[in-house]
Amino acid sequence: MDSTSSEPARTPLHSTASEGLKIVIVGGFGVGKTTMVRSVSEIRPLSTEELMTQAGAGVDDLGGVQDKTTTTVAFDFGRISLDERMVLYLFGAPGQERFWFLWERLFAGTLGAVVLADTRRLADSWYAIDRLEHHGMPFVVARNNFTEPTHSLEHVRTALDLSEDVPMVDCDVRKRESSKSVLISLVNHLHSQSLARKS
Amino acid sequence: MTREEIDRDDPDRLYTVTGGRSRAEESSLDLVTLIVSECEPTSGMQSEHARILDMCRQPMAVVEISSDLELPVSVVKILLCDLLDTGRVTARHPHARTAQTQLPDPETLKQVLVGLHKL
Numbered sequence: 001m002d003s004t005s006s007e008p009a010r011t012p013l014h015s016t017a018s019e020g021l022k023i024v025i026v027g028g029f030g031v032g033k034t035t036m037v038r039s040v041s042e043i044r045p046l047s048t049e050e051l052m053t054q055a056g057a058g059v060d061d062l063g064g065v066q067d068k069t070t071t072t073v074a075f076d077f078g079r080i081s082l083d084e085r086m087v088l089y090l091f092g093a094p095g096q097e098r099f100w101f102l103w104e105r106l107f108a109g110t111l112g113a114v115v116l117a118d119t120r121r122l123a124d125s126w127y128a129i130d131r132l133e134h135h136g137m138p139f140v141v142a143r144n145n146f147t148e149p150t151h152s153l154e155h156v157r158t159a160l161d162l163s164e165d166v167p168m169v170d171c172d173v174r175k176r177e178s179s180k181s182v183l184i185s186l187v188n189h190l191h192s193q194s195l196a197r198k199s
Numbered sequence: 200m201t202r203e204e205i206d207r208d209d210p211d212r213l214y215t216v217t218g219g220r221s222r223a224e225e226s227s228l229d230l231v232t233l234i235v236s237e238c239e240p241t242s243g244m245q246s247e248h249a250r251i252l253d254m255c256r257q258p259m260a261v262v263e264i265s266s267d268l269e270l271p272v273s274v275v276k277i278l279l280c281d282l283l284d285t286g287r288v289t290a291r292h293p294h295a296r297t298a299q300t301q302l303p304d305p306e307t308l309k310q311v312l313v314g315l316h317k318l
Contacts, residue, residue: 012257013233018291020231020260021311040318048266051273072271077262082314089231089260106230106272109293111303111311138302180318187312194302 010043019086023186024107026093026132027116028124032144033092034076036116036173040180041078041090049074050102073099075106090183095128103135112190113139114182116173119151122159129160140167140189142182146174216247216270217277228276233258233291247278248287255288 025033037045049072076092091107093099113132117125125141132139143149143156151159153168162168169185171178235258240249251264265275282288302308 013259015257017233017258020229020233020291020293022231046263046266048262048269049271051271077266079260079263080314080318082311082317086310086314087231087233087260088311088314089262091230109229111308176318180315184312184315187308187315190302191305191308191312194305194308197302198305 013087014081014084016084017081017087021082021086021088022091022107022110023088023183024091024093024110024113025116026095026113026128026139027144028095028118028121031116031118031121031124032146032173033094033116036114036144036171036179036182037076037078037090037092039173039176039178040080040183042081043079045076045078045092047074047076050106052098052101054101071098073102095124097127100131103131107137110137112186113137114186115139115141117141117143117156117160119143119149119156122156125160129162138186138190138193140169140182140186142169142171142173142185144171144173146172216245217274227292228261228279228290229293230262230272231260231293233260234264234279234288235259235291236288238287245278248282251278251282252287258291 025036027033034045051070051072053070073094075094078090080088080090082088093107115125115128115132129139129141141156141160141162143153149170153170157168167185167189169182171182173179173182234251234255236252236255238252240252244252247268247270250268254264254267261275261279262272264279265272268275270278279288279290283290
């Protein structure tokens with residue numbers, strides 16, 4: 001067996017690692033999901049795929065296996081070892097419609113989501129926000145600024161029809177500190193929600 | 200070019216790898232369930248099983264195994280169920296995983312924040 005050629009060595013997890021956590025970064029094509037994963041991940045981003053089987057259009061009776069079509073949805077991920085026990089996986093997920101069929105299967109139990117928004121293409125974010133609300137998934141909206149923003153965040157909030165309790169932040173996901181602060185805003189948000197529910 | 204590269208996207212390969220099975224138990228495995236080998240690969244073992252045992256000497260998440268094997272997540276879960284059934288690997292399941300409307304407890308999230316601040 002040839003195990004040296006195709007698998008570049010990457011830092012293994014602590015032998016005591018026992019708790020995997022998930023955060024999903026959702027956004028349209030080219031908005032910077034993988035860039036964000038790369039800027040904070042301790043490993044080079046990896047990618048994999050999941051199969052999606054859909055029944056053929058309008059067929060649900062005598063169909064059987066032949067009428068099902070299988071397509072794949074690819075996604076990227078990276079990881080951050082938080083301590084000896086906890087390891088946080090960051091997933092970059094495409095916002096397109098077919099992806100959401102896989103949400104339950106892949107991302108049930110996710111701590112929360114970052115909606116990475118490109119203000120030139122806000123429509124890409126509407127759909128993601130709608131789906132996250134539908135799934136009852138807490139999230140923050142991060143506006144990625146590859147260039148100087150032309151609108152205020154409040155303007156974007158209005159355009160997205162986003163309620164006041166959803167945090168919004170500006171970021172430049174090419175920068176580690178900036179991506180890190182987006183994740184911290186999300187977890188702060190989750191923490192305060194969790195405290196509120198507990199009391 | 201290896202045989203694997205040629206066969207990568209061939210559905211028949213996926214069928215062969217899993218023996219055409221699908222399993223109910225695979226749903227107990229999360230993307231971030233950590234897998235640990237409990238034995239060494241042996242000769243005659245299905246090559247994917249052997250590779251998993253090799254990879255998981257240190258804990259490795261299901262999704263990383265999927266990426267390294269270049270196989271879809273659901274296929275990898277089936278392979279892992281085989282190894283779990285025979286005790287060749289063990290699984291460390293995420294505990295923070297809760298019903299989707301229920302957040303992890305504040306203490307866990309506090310620990311996550313501490314870890315992120317250290318980045």
